[in-house]
Each structure stands twice: as structure tokens, then as C-alpha cells.
Amino acid sequence: MLRINELKLPLDHSDDELRAAIVQRLAISDEQLLGFTLFKRSYDARKKNSEMLFIYTIDLEASNEAELLKTFADDPKIGVAPDVSYKFVGHAPAELPERPIVVGFGPCGIFAGLLLAQMGFKPIVLERGKEVRQRTKDTWGLWRKSVLNPESNVQFGEGGAGTFSDGKLYSQIKDPQHHGRKVLEEFVKAGAPDEILYINKPHIGTFRLTSMVEKMREEIINLGGEVRFQQKVTDLLVDGEQLTGLVLESGEQLQSRHVVLALGHSARDTFRMLHAKGVFMEAKPFSVGFRIEHPQSLIDKARLGKYAGHPKLGAADYKLVHHAKNGRSVYSFCMCPGGTVVAATSEPGRVVTNGMSQYSRNERNANSGIVVGIDPERDYPGGPLAGIELQERLEAHAYVMGGSNYQAPAQLVGDFVAGRPSTALGSVEPSYKPGVTLGDLAPSLPDFAIEAIREALPAFDRQIKGYNLHDAVLTGIETRTSSPLRITRGADLQSLNLKGLFPAGEGAGYAGGILSAGVDGIRIAEAVARDILGL
Ligand SMILES: Cc1cc2nc3c(=O)[nH]c(=O)nc-3n(C[C@H](O)[C@H](O)[C@H](O)COP(=O)(O)OP(=O)(O)OC[C@H]3O[C@@H](n4cnc5c(N)ncnc54)[C@H](O)[C@@H]3O)c2cc1C
CATH class of the missing domain: 3.50.50.60 (FAD/NAD(P)-binding domain)
Structure with a gap:
């Protein structure tokens, strides 16, 4: 089995064109190509304003593999495909001593x-x-x-x-x-x-x-x-x-x-x-923050330029990081293109957000966690369970802020950045069910986290144009980003x-x-x- 790396084709190519590109790259006849599978396909989103291409890694069988390996011995993009098949470490004896x-x-x-x-x-x-x-x-x-x-x-x-x-x-x-x-x-x-x-x-x-x-x-x-x-x-x-x-x-x-x-x-x-x-x-670091929702079309345009809406690319995603002046890092977490914000509590009297999508990712809004890293030494000293206790306190407070009925507290991005409560929704309709209660999210998280997120949202706008949209909605709170202990x-x-x-x-x-x-x-x-x- 041989592998070709970095074979590039236009987004709209057909299966036949892909086969022809492989044949051409190896300078063989169509009959000599016995079969091929796609190992990897990516695209370079930085090319959104020029020509965006699919970049393939292809594994293939050819009738003249030994000869091809000699011909392409100096070509770093063509070689033997590595064996990635799974090997069991062993098998149970016929008489099991016990069941795990x-x-x-x-x-x-x-x-x-x-x-x-x-x-x-x-x-x-x-x-x-x-x-x-x-x-x-x-x-x-x-x-x-x-x-x-x-x-x-x-x-x-x-x-x-x-x-x-x-x-x-x-x-x-x-x-x-x-x-x-x-x-x-x-x-x-x-x-x-x-x-x-x-x-x-x-x-x-x-x-x-x-x-x-x-x-x-x-x-x-x-x-x-x-x-x-x-x-x-x-x-x-x-x-x-x-x-x-x-x-x-x-x-x-x-x-x-x-x-x-x-x-x-x-x-x-x-x-x-x-x-x-x-x-x-032992306690370990995790992150706290909010879910943010924008129109998916805004994200598509910023990320894919003239290719926004291309059926082969689907709804665009993003990944953002900002190092705030107060020493905290703010980052996007579990971004869900074309999805919904979900109520993710497992305990009564608590509110926690997360996100989900269907395979089609065709809901109107893009959502993502916007979270701030926290750690036991600085933020919750007190032993292995201190992170859980912090999560419980924050989630219980968010429940009360939402109206004590599993609605989540929410605020428009423009109001959050300006430090004033929201009283009415704008152009973005939040997807969280059973619903949101508008107000001021500042009391829902520690002050350092609010300060860092306030600084990050306008900074993210420099990476994704329109990200600091006044009407984008923040829904709180995101606390179960990873385990608070190890x-x-x-x-x-x-x-x-x-x-x-x-x-x-x-x-x-x-x-x-x-x-x-x-x-x-x-x-x-x-x-x-x-x-x-x-x-
Ligand atoms: C809404 C949502 C969206 C997410 N989206 C993504 C995504 O798109 N991509 C991604 O990679 N990750 C996503 N995640 C995170 C991902 O789901 C988790 O990282 C992953 O499920 C962790 O797997 P796990 O098996 O370790 O634990 P879990 O999936 O949490 O499973 C643990 C299981 O243990 C059971 N259990 C707990 N205690 C006991 C007990 N005492 N006795 C018996 N059973 C018990 C629980 O009921 C549970 O079913 C998402 C999470 C949520 C909540």
C-alpha cells in the first residue's frame, strides 16, 4: 500500500477527477491503479479570498508499487502507507478467572x-x-x-x-x-x-x-x-x-x-x-464562562469569505484565544456550528449550559463556550473536592438568576461589554430551552472572569469580523468544561x-x-x- 500526501484539487472536483489526479501524480495508467482510499482531507481556510482547495492524503494500491517506490524515492510526499490497523494486546483464556x-x-x-x-x-x-x-x-x-x-x-x-x-x-x-x-x-x-x-x-x-x-x-x-x-x-x-x-x-x-x-x-x-x-x-484546573450565540451566516462569511455556504464545506467553525491583561486566558470551547445551546444540568436547582448540533448543522445560530481557565492554587484551594463545590455554588446562583425554573440568565454582548443589564432581545434569538431571563451576567462568575471576558469579546472581533456584535447573546453559565478533579x-x-x-x-x-x-x-x-x- 502506498501513500500520497498533499494532493490538491478544487472543492468542486468529481470522483473521476480525483482518480485522474492520482494517476497523473504517479505517472501510471488507469489500469495500474488497483484501488484507493481517502486517509485525510482538509482545506486551508486562509485561502478564502483566493482559490480554496481540498488537500488529500491518499492510500492506494498499484500493480507496480515496488517500481513506484524506486521512482519516487526522493519525493517526501510519496511513500509506503504506515500500518494503522489495531492490534489486540491479548485474548482472554477459555476459563475466565473473573469478569471485569x-x-x-x-x-x-x-x-x-x-x-x-x-x-x-x-x-x-x-x-x-x-x-x-x-x-x-x-x-x-x-x-x-x-x-x-x-x-x-x-x-x-x-x-x-x-x-x-x-x-x-x-x-x-x-x-x-x-x-x-x-x-x-x-x-x-x-x-x-x-x-x-x-x-x-x-x-x-x-x-x-x-x-x-x-x-x-x-x-x-x-x-x-x-x-x-x-x-x-x-x-x-x-x-x-x-x-x-x-x-x-x-x-x-x-x-x-x-x-x-x-x-x-x-x-x-x-x-x-x-x-x-x-x-x-486531587483538584485540577477547569474553566468557567458563558455560551455565546451569533448568526451562523456571520461566522461563515468571516471564516470562508466567498466560499461561505459552499455545500462541501458546511457551516464554519472557529477557535479563539485571548490572553487578558489580568493574566487570565479566555478561549472558545466546544464550538457548535449551526446548533443550539442546551440545558445541561444533572442536579435539581442548578443551571449549566452546553451546545449541540445535528449532523446537518443547519440551525440559524452558531454557538460556543467562551470560558476562562481557573485553577485550584489561585481560585479554589481547599482539597480535591473544592472545584466541585465551586461549580455547585455558581450553578445554584445561575439557577436563581434565571428565575428558579431552569431558565438561564442571559445578556446581549453589547450590554455585557458596556456593563449594563439587558432588557430586550435584538436580532439574535437565543436557542436555549426552556428559555432565558435577560439581565446582568456580571454577578454570575468571579470578577476576574467577567473582566477577562469583557476584554476578550472586542479582541475576538479582530479575528472574526462582527464577533462583538451588539445583539449576539451570552447565556450562562458554562461550568462543566472538564472534570474539576483527577x-x-x-x-x-x-x-x-x-x-x-x-x-x-x-x-x-x-x-x-x-x-x-x-x-x-x-x-x-x-x-x-x-x-x-x-x-
Ligand atoms: C451537551 C454536550 C455536548 C458535547 N459536545 C461534544 C462534542 O461535540 N465533541 C466532543 O468531543 N465532546 C463533547 N462533549 C463532551 C463529551 O461528551 C465528554 O467529554 C465525554 O462524553 C466524556 O466521556 P466519558 O465516557 O469519560 O464520560 P461520560 O460521557 O460523562 O459518561 C459517564 C457515564 O457514567 C455514568 N455514571 C456516573 N456515575 C455512575 C455511577 N456511580 N454508577 C454507574 N454509572 C455512573 C453516567 O451516567 C454517564 O453515562 C459534550 C458534552 C455535553 C454535555
């Missing part, structure tokens, strides 16, 4: 469970929330009727936190073993579009994620695993420094010396239980002070996003397999 347990069925728990099942370990997966169809109804209950189910919502239930999301599937993690590729391939097997394997910033959207999650559950079960819903883990069974099992809310006890803990960042009750049991954990693990990926406990994914502080949580799930399944097999 996976707690949580978000992306991390799904991939930990799937990989353990594929290796033959027949895992038992425990998820506190409901299966995804029922969960979807409960989640819409908050958005449509202001009724929250604390065990079945945006954060909890089959599929985890990313199920109602834009389904962005990219990450900046180091991934030398190409585990991200395995995550994407499994998603495609479960029904994601093939393009996620090669486009630069793939996304799936909410609708498809739901059925994909069900398919992955089916595969785990077909391979001998179990997936149990409404099974909240409430205690650990411990023998000295070794975990021996778990206790469920029902009182049932399950024995296992290998437990993957893939809780997500919102399982505050479970974090408190782990802390009370003495599991080593359940620290050692080189064997087990808890520092409790053997057999494998903290994983976003809640443990080892991932931030669907792809990285899936990758961590694979790594943790490998660590469990190695430990059981004595590798």
Missing part, C-alpha cells in the same frame, strides 16, 4: 467495554442512567417542560455526556498507537458516515449518535458481555489496598478485582463516595492507592471530549487485559 466491571457507559466506558468484549473478557457494564431511547425522552423533559430527572438527563444515561452533542470527533491528544483510528472505525461500523475516517474535523451530530450507541451495546452483548442500566454504584468493597468489588444502590454486591471507573465529570455523589473511601484524588493513576493505569481500580475518561481527568474518552477507554481495556493476563 466497567462503571459508566459514556464514550470511555463504551470503548473499555467493547475492547474487553472483543478480547473475550465478557465485561459487566453498569450505567446509572437509562437506555438511550428512554433517556432521550427524559432529557427533552427538561428542555420542553422544565422537569429534570437527576438520574436520566444530558449527563447520565446510555451514551454518556456526548450523546446530545455536536458529536465532534477530534482531539489534540498524542496518539502514537493510532487508537483514535480504532475509535472512528468502530463508530463507522456502528453507523457513522464513512467520511469521519478522513475529513479534518469530523462530526456526527446528535441524531445518529443515539442509534450508534445502541449498536455498540448490542456488540458487547453479542460477545458475551452484559450492559445493565439504572445500576448506580454507591460503594466499593476493599481488602487492604486491593479493590474486590462494588456495591450498587439496590444493595447488590458484585465481586471483581478489575473495575474500570468511567464516571464522566458530573458524578459528584460518586466522587464524594470515592473521596470518603480514601481513593487518592483520580490519579500510576504507570499501570490503576489508582495510586487502590489496586484493581482503573480510573478512566473525562471524570478521572484523563480525557476531554468524545474521541479522547474513547481512546482512553481502549488504553484502559488494554491495561486491564495486561493485568489479568500477567503481560
Whole structure:
């Protein structure tokens, strides 16, 4: 298999033109090209006012590969395609000494469970929330009727936190073993579009994620695993420094010396239980801020120029950072093109925002978190749970500011920057359901965060023309940007002070996003397999 890098074609090229470009680049005949796949496709948005091109990495088979390798020996853009296929670390023996347990069925728990099942370990997966169809109804209950189910919502239930999301599937993690590729391939097997394997910033959207999650559950079960819903883990069974099992809310006890803990960042009750049991954990930095909404057309024009609205490019995204004079960094977080702002609380009496989109990304507004980094040393000293306590205080205050009915506090950007409360909406209609309450967002976050965001919005306007739009809407508050603590693990990926406990994914502080949580799930399944097999 050969690889060609940086093959460039106009946006509107046909499949035949792509094939012809490969043939021409290699100076071979059409018959000599036996087949090809797209490994990567990107475009350079800086060319928005000249000619924007797709830039491809192509893997191909040719009848004369050895000869081509000689011909292009000095060409850095043509060579042997690296092997990125997934290799299992081992397989379970016919007689299993025990079944590993996976707690949580978000992306991390799904991939930990799937990989353990594929290796033959027949895992038992425990998820506190409901299966995804029922969960979807409960989640819409908050958005449509202001009724929250604390065990079945945006954060909890089959599929985890990313199920109602834009389904962005990219990450900046180091991934030398190409585990991200395995995550994407499994998603495609479960029904994601093939393009996620090669486009630069793939996304799936909410609708498809739901059925994909069900398919992955089916595969785990077909391979001998179990997936149990409404099974909240409430205690650990411990023998000295070794975990021996778990206790469920029902009182049932399950024995296992290998437990993957893939809780997500919102399982505050479970974090408190782990802390009370003495599991080593430490506070870590996270970020707080608001969701901002602009017309998507404004973002498209600023980012894509004359290519705005091009069907092959879709709705444009952005990424922004500003280092404020007070030493804080403000950045865009989880940007959702053509999407909606969602109510993302899992606890009564709290308001938290996030964003989601459908695959088509064709809603009127673009939204993004605009958040400020905070850290335990400066902002919440007081031990491992201090970040959770800060989140709870801020979210409870936002609930009251919104009217104590799950509406979110909101303000127009122009008013926020000028420091005056908003009393009426302008041209941008906020998408947050069940609705927003206009006013002054300044009391909702610490003063340093407000000051930094006030400075950042006009500065962002220099990168995206129109960003500081008076009528753009800020909806508050965004607090669950990542886990406020880390359940620290050692080189064997087990808890520092409790053997057999494998903290994983976003809640443990080892991932931030669907792809990285899936990758961590694979790594943790490998660590469990190695430990059981004595590798
Ligand atoms: C609205 C929204 C939009 C998002 N959009 C994106 C996006 O577009 N792209 C992206 O990369 N990321 C996105 N994210 C973030 C992403 O969803 C998370 O990073 C990811 O889901 C973390 O995966 P995880 O498996 O570690 O944890 P989670 O997905 O949070 O899963 C943890 C699971 O554990 C269960 N659990 C917790 N405690 C217990 C217990 N005691 N017993 C049993 N089960 C328990 C929970 O119910 C939950 O299902 C979004 C998040 C939200 C909320």
C-alpha cells in the first residue's frame, strides 16, 4: 500500500477527477491503479479570498508499487502507507478467572467495554442512567417542560455526556498507537458516515449518535458481555489496598478485582463516595464562562469569505484565544456550528449550559463556550473536592438568576461589554430551552472572569469580523468544561492507592471530549487485559 500526501484539487472536483489526479501524480495508467482510499482531507481556510482547495492524503494500491517506490524515492510526499490497523494486546483464556466491571457507559466506558468484549473478557457494564431511547425522552423533559430527572438527563444515561452533542470527533491528544483510528472505525461500523475516517474535523451530530450507541451495546452483548442500566454504584468493597468489588444502590454486591471507573465529570455523589473511601484524588484546573450565540451566516462569511455556504464545506467553525491583561486566558470551547445551546444540568436547582448540533448543522445560530481557565492554587484551594463545590455554588446562583425554573440568565454582548443589564432581545434569538431571563451576567462568575471576558469579546472581533456584535447573546453559565478533579493513576493505569481500580475518561481527568474518552477507554481495556493476563 502506498501513500500520497498533499494532493490538491478544487472543492468542486468529481470522483473521476480525483482518480485522474492520482494517476497523473504517479505517472501510471488507469489500469495500474488497483484501488484507493481517502486517509485525510482538509482545506486551508486562509485561502478564502483566493482559490480554496481540498488537500488529500491518499492510500492506494498499484500493480507496480515496488517500481513506484524506486521512482519516487526522493519525493517526501510519496511513500509506503504506515500500518494503522489495531492490534489486540491479548485474548482472554477459555476459563475466565473473573469478569471485569466497567462503571459508566459514556464514550470511555463504551470503548473499555467493547475492547474487553472483543478480547473475550465478557465485561459487566453498569450505567446509572437509562437506555438511550428512554433517556432521550427524559432529557427533552427538561428542555420542553422544565422537569429534570437527576438520574436520566444530558449527563447520565446510555451514551454518556456526548450523546446530545455536536458529536465532534477530534482531539489534540498524542496518539502514537493510532487508537483514535480504532475509535472512528468502530463508530463507522456502528453507523457513522464513512467520511469521519478522513475529513479534518469530523462530526456526527446528535441524531445518529443515539442509534450508534445502541449498536455498540448490542456488540458487547453479542460477545458475551452484559450492559445493565439504572445500576448506580454507591460503594466499593476493599481488602487492604486491593479493590474486590462494588456495591450498587439496590444493595447488590458484585465481586471483581478489575473495575474500570468511567464516571464522566458530573458524578459528584460518586466522587464524594470515592473521596470518603480514601481513593487518592486531587483538584485540577477547569474553566468557567458563558455560551455565546451569533448568526451562523456571520461566522461563515468571516471564516470562508466567498466560499461561505459552499455545500462541501458546511457551516464554519472557529477557535479563539485571548490572553487578558489580568493574566487570565479566555478561549472558545466546544464550538457548535449551526446548533443550539442546551440545558445541561444533572442536579435539581442548578443551571449549566452546553451546545449541540445535528449532523446537518443547519440551525440559524452558531454557538460556543467562551470560558476562562481557573485553577485550584489561585481560585479554589481547599482539597480535591473544592472545584466541585465551586461549580455547585455558581450553578445554584445561575439557577436563581434565571428565575428558579431552569431558565438561564442571559445578556446581549453589547450590554455585557458596556456593563449594563439587558432588557430586550435584538436580532439574535437565543436557542436555549426552556428559555432565558435577560439581565446582568456580571454577578454570575468571579470578577476576574467577567473582566477577562469583557476584554476578550472586542479582541475576538479582530479575528472574526462582527464577533462583538451588539445583539449576539451570552447565556450562562458554562461550568462543566472538564472534570474539576483527577483520580490519579500510576504507570499501570490503576489508582495510586487502590489496586484493581482503573480510573478512566473525562471524570478521572484523563480525557476531554468524545474521541479522547474513547481512546482512553481502549488504553484502559488494554491495561486491564495486561493485568489479568500477567503481560
Ligand atoms: C451537551 C454536550 C455536548 C458535547 N459536545 C461534544 C462534542 O461535540 N465533541 C466532543 O468531543 N465532546 C463533547 N462533549 C463532551 C463529551 O461528551 C465528554 O467529554 C465525554 O462524553 C466524556 O466521556 P466519558 O465516557 O469519560 O464520560 P461520560 O460521557 O460523562 O459518561 C459517564 C457515564 O457514567 C455514568 N455514571 C456516573 N456515575 C455512575 C455511577 N456511580 N454508577 C454507574 N454509572 C455512573 C453516567 O451516567 C454517564 O453515562 C459534550 C458534552 C455535553 C454535555
